[in-house]
Amino acid sequence: MTVQPELAPVSFAAGLARHGDRPAVLTAGSVLSYAELAERVEQCAARLGTERRLVLLAADGELDTLVGYLAALSGGHPVLLAPGDKPAALASLTAAYDPDVVLRPGGRTPLLEERRPGTRHELHPDLALLLSTSGSTGSPKLVRLSRENLVANAESIAQYLGIRPEDRAATTLPLHYCYGLSVVNSHLLRGAGLVLTGLSVVDPCFWELFRDRGATSFAAVPYTFELLERVGFAEMDLPHLRCVTQAGGRLAPEQVRSWAATGRRRGWDLFVMYGATEATARMAYLPPDLAEAHPGCIGVPIPGGSFRLDPVPDLPHAELVYSGPNVMLGYAQDPADLALGREVEELRTGDLARRTPEGLYEVVGRRSRFVKLAGLRVDLGQVERILAGLGVTAAAAGDDERLVVAAAGEPDPGLLAKVLADEVGLPRGAVVVEAVDELPRLGNGKVDYPAVLALAPAAPPAASAPAGTEGPGDVRRILAEVLDRPDVGEDDTFVSLGGDSLSYVAASVRLERALGHLPPDWHVTPVRDLAPRPRARRGRAVARLETGIVLRAAAIVCVVATHVELFTFQTAHLLFVLAGLNFARFQLGGERRPRLRRQLRSLGRIVVPSVALILVAHLLTDDYTWANVALLNGMVGPQHLTSQWHFWFVEMLVYVLVAVIALMAVPWADRAERRFPLGFALALVGIGLLSRYDLVDPGLPKPAPVFWLFALGWAVARCRGTAERVLVSVLALLSVPGYFGSTLREATVVAGLLLLVWVPRLPVPAGLRRVTAWLAGASLHVYLVHWLVYPPLLAVHPVVAVVASLAAGVAYWALTLRVAAALGRWWARRAPGRPGVPDAGGAEHPAAGTPAGELTAPAQAPR
Template sequence: MTIQLDLARVSFAADLARHGDQPAVLIEDRVLTYRELANRVDDVAERLGPVRRLAVLAAANDLDSLVAYLAALSGGHPLILVPADKPAALGSILASYDPDVVMRSGTGEPVLEVRREGTAHQLHPELALLLSTSGSTGSPKLVRLSRENLQSNAGAIAEYLDIQPSDRAATTLPMSYCYGLSVINSHLLRGAGLVLTDLSVVDPCFWDLFREQRATTFAAVPYTFELLDRVGFAGMDLPGLRYVTQAGGRLDPSTAHRYRELGQRGGWDLFVMYGQTEATARMAYLPPQLAAENPGTIGIPVPGGAFRIDPVPGLEDGELVYTGPNVMLGYAECPGDLAAGRTSDELRTGDLARRHASGVYEVVGRRSRFVKIVGLRIDLGQVEKILAELGVPAASAGSDRGLVVAVEGDHDAALLGKVLAQKLGLPRGAVELHAVVSFPRLANGKVDYQAVLALARPNPEPEPQPAAPERSPAGPADVRTIFAEALECDDVKDTDTFVSLGGDSLSYVAASVRLEKALGHLPPDWHVTPIGELAPRPRAAGRGRRWFAPLETGILLRAAGIVLIIGTHAQLLHWPGMAHVLFAVAGYNFARFQLNGDRMPRLRRQLRSLGRIIVPSVAFIAVAYVLTDRYGPENLALLNSFVGPETWTTRWDFWFIEMLVYVLISVAALLAIPWAARAESRFPFAFALGLTAVGLLTRFEILNPPAPNPAPVLWLFALGWAVARARNLPRRLAVSAIAVLTVPSFFGDPYRDATILAGILLLTWLPAVPVLSCLHQLLGVLAASSLYAYVTHWLVYPGLAPVSPALAVAASLAAGVAYWALSMRAMGMAGRWVTAFRTRSASSRTPASPNTAVPA
């Protein structure tokens, strides 16, 4: 066991005494030499015992915590560090890892709570320290660091900072934070002094102590510089200051430049650094001599480390990958992971970066700080930069439901929201701003983005809709009338079906709702059932009015979808994801109504259905193009996705229509190929799954379509198609499994992904949903007019939303219903005119009979 402890010891902690009487710890009332510090550390290490075991330390910036930390490292005991002022974090670690020893600060020496003799854990020989990643303090997910990690990174930092025994570092950051801990490690390695304090830089006592103890350096995060400005740092007399280090996030280049100039005048340097807990703190630094020519960069790798940049599909910049002896062993999420060896040989930082010709690296964004809103990839860091250029400090938490931005100070959040929405090309309802006195921050000084996200306004309950009057069931003649009116055709026979008459997803809603009213029920496969077989269901004797009746799930999803889409855009509520649910519904309806019959009649029916989408959409876009400056010729051609602007502007308003048209044209063209039509007819479910697999290539960015935006939707359309073909339990289970495996993480927002997944599962397992009977007609009208409401609402809600979001939604829906009714009438008249014209043409081409008089 002694051999094991010797092998696990961290050198800079075990060899403190070699620095002799050099000052090690400087506090308000005394100075401890390295020899004295080593004696205290040895005493606590002896109390920890000869058996290597798991310890946890509730650490503060005080002497007891420092001694306990060094005792664990010198004794070879793996140590979990948690902040002393976060009892919940300690409780979480105790519950998750059941450490053998708990250590806390006492009144002159550390307090050890020995929970058992010996250890209950298997501990890897290299394991030395376990830290939470930034912002996840108390999380059971910990970073496993080895003694080599600690020793090598402390050495690298000491080398590039040229730390001397005469240096004295003030502890401006928490010891439980990896950056603050690296200051301790690197100075102890070189025999330098620690001015140990938990005072803030805004406290005048801190600067008194700094001067009294002749401190030479302190560490800062970006927020620290805001505090330094408040306390008049530029005018302070700090004769001993040699350099300031900065990490913990990107420092604004103008702030960095200002402090570099201040340092030049004051005789000290500014070292901008870059790191992560997973790399034991530091991966890169920017030498002061390179700073002027390379502002905003992270510099070069630390000694012993190296970078490379791996491509990221769909992005111009690649991901920064680091290798070096300070890369963690891996993560731990449970006690069993403590026995694991190295599982990570490199660190994928998650940061997007580029390498300059001079050899320095620049981080340009965070891969996880991108969200997709209406298909557009939004860089949350860029959001903050846009507002910063306007002189507004901002913290953008964002999600795929929309942006949630906190702006610091007294600003007009409503006005800024409009400006930001215009610059990003997003619907106003997707941008939510909140003016705050100061940003919420974590213990390490970083912005608490989860707290910013929590500022989002809750979704209000939807307002109840007025009931529609109920009609009594009618006879077979009324069924023919329903089909004739819904499909704008005059000759309807009992042998016809909805599909044979040219019914599609646009007309089936109105037909199905009226049919359910007329028959008292909606038979399965009604759309392919001959009209003569659609008979009313007799009402049971004595049975009164039904309060609830089943409504087709597809109709309900279309009605709810358009309300939620417009409501989200008008900022009445926040419920994203329904547009993508409607793509699955579109595929579901395509399979039901567009895949019956022979190949060529089916193709003609598909083209007619496509025309019923394109004609009214383009007609309205043409009106909008003439009346406003929001759209361009590419919108009229539905080609904005190919030739429109890369950045999101109002010209992307009709992305849903464009994507739907592209998908419908593609599948119609595919099914026009004889072998494809035969394959679909012979293997309908397998064909749908194959199309889903092709779509998933774009969903996972294995293949990138030529259109730059928005997010791929073919796989959702195909998945809805597969739902329609899943006629038995195994197939429904298969479709559900595909949805469960592919939908989550599509947007990275669990709420949005959950909406899409729930919509697909509802479509799969519930062909109809019980809904208040009085709402059927209203929901049917909303569903039938959903496409038209989507097209028209872009010109309706913007002017009304600032006055009343509810009014904006109601007016948008009403405009959609009106345009739907007008379009149906116009297309019906056009259809009858074309039929009459063809009839006259056919008659004129018919040869005259012998008894027919012919003019001379």
């Protein structure tokens, strides 16, 4: 380990005090001068220490995030910016890079979690900042940026935007996104002000704050302009507005021309810009006076930068290559890469471009936006331009089998397909045109091309391998099959594709077989980064599966065997712990409202198969009532145990999920959980213990008696260090004994909890790997159907009754998956393409094919 003897600061972060009493940060309730900001930054920097360390900053839109960022830079500590509202991404980056210090939102200044004294990393002297590539938060692939990168790009931006000390920029984009960060850096460099807000541009309070604080600019991505149209921005009275900047994806030329004309009429400039995280932020800008005449151009290189055009074999256009002092040092894939110096001298953008006679650069396509069909190389961008010439807004995608076009509005798909086939020279059967109300879009407002491709019926697979025989190249196919998502892209993750705890079981087993291993954070790792390892030799006797999967499978077998009286080993309450674990693991990231919709849909995936099965049981037997069908027996059923209590587990699970989903829909609870993830979980444990110890007044409502176990599982998912694991373990050891009146039952729950806390994987016989996964995935369905299956088989043999119950549950699980998939495809055909959801700043994160919204899965499927 090498310790740098001197901490070299980033100049604009270390020199805040030189701007004196000028306003630095303006919020709805306060104004902080540069001198006051410098004082807070110095205090935080002192807490970070004098030895150079790797700092992970959980970024949100609050002042303490800004203070933590500037403190790390001014102290010479490399800082890794991560989204504070996405626990899965934070956990992934923490596990991948093992930071020395973690800064979290904490009010006036960030909370500092010192994970060790000093550092265990070798950090290159030039390294200043680490950002996730193209907004793909949570990916272990990071961009390494130097002090020179940050200062040079901030200086270039400040120069061409003409930023003055009197300017004030509203923070409409997240700090962990390079575009939002560049706004901060360039304004602090010039001593200008930041109007700090997390409000969306569709919120009237945003514009009230904008006017009150005299804001002169704001940053926008393409989707922001759709929102601006909705709120009548073009006619707003904003007397101080001087410029609007746009980046984060291509804005359609007609929109550029329209907004530039609006700006000219209203007295502000539109700066269309082009950039990438790998270039710190910006590479080019279009001078505002040229925007109306050349709306399709990215403009000229930023001051200090330059472009060249490199020919590409077999393509009519050249690749755009950028050089300048803001080009990154290189990528980082793991902590060892933090010691590396410069590996990149220029940036190959992957964009195809040309230079106009006026000296402006225009991007005309992507190297990756070509497909080869019927022996012809087809430019998908050209297909879209052909249709635009016909007055049709469209998006084109394709593979080796077909060209698929989504055409917005009410076109004639057959006529368009014929025109395209003739224009491009393709067989008519290779062109599919689908009419849609709106083009499908990612969370950043960009066209969702995988979704466009998925509009057409799937092409017949070529020699598809059976499940369980996959190879390393089958990651996308596995996820597509498990999640019934034909639109899996290289930047997608299991979570972003809508995976939940049941599909997690199936996917993890198949992926581990295909890749030879699975990293702990595989569910939030992009497909492109799930790389294979050398395969172990055949005939291995033992496989290692995730502890939660093994426990779920074992628990449901024990539940059925206990009811059959083959043996007695009660494990149902351990399943509530696993339910809480999975709820926290898959359900608590992303924005509150979209997350609520997903949670409710997932709750439906629990309720619908349960109600359907119980309805059948009610019609076939006299054991159940309509209260059972409605999942209300726990509230209105008999107090003594009868057959009507058979489904108590499902009812309690639904009650608990309804309660926590409702709780997390409350804004203050959502904010509290994001800021204090483990503390929030422990608070829920405390509430549950009121019921466990019967401390609630009899006249008041009290939580379900299993709620504290669910909350303990939630807390397990939030443990990040040894001290937190010890704390949750102690809580389990103190609270579980004495509750059930059975030492064996209590020991089972405690043992399961401790395994989840301390042991990530458990060994199982290799031959039982797939069976274990099936049982874990089908655990709820096994629980439902076994009440109908085992009674008539007891006379044959208890073992037969258990095996038949398990098999019937797996079959019912498979049936529900097929029905759900069919309904999903039917719905997709009816509503093919919904626009993305804006982020907290009212804009969308530009990402190369990565949804910027939720790195979360729907609510965990039941056990």
